[in-house]
Amino acid sequence: MYIRYPQRNFKCPFCGTRMPTEEYKGLKPWKCPGCSRDLQFSRAHDNVVLLCCCGVALFVMYLLGYRGWPLIGGTLLGGFILLAALTVPLDRIVPPRLEPYRPMPWQEKKPEKFTTLFPHEPIQSNKLEQAGQAGDEKSGTDGTLP
């Protein structure tokens, strides 16, 4: 999916390099060509816009006389229609801010390699071996008894 964004000069908030707007694609992280940091548009911005759209839709639906479930359904539907219609013009007026890329919770991968604070100590393994030998000797003596 390709989202056509308005031609606007976004700058990396870290190094100030002009971001290649033509390379921006949807929700994927936007890599800065200057410092190669992964960036994204502020999600808080999107949430505020969505909330405003739903608020306007709720107000309009209420004035039109909708109550109950039709009001809720109409608010959600109207909110998303308003959002789709207003996203591009709003982004031209109030450009979203760039922030460091954070993957969605379901996109985060658990770290496969982790560094342990307790490196393998040979002392522990020696103790275990000694305990095992002691146990074997005891069982051996028990076995030889008539």
Ligand SMILES: [Zn+2]
């Ligand atoms: Zn940068």
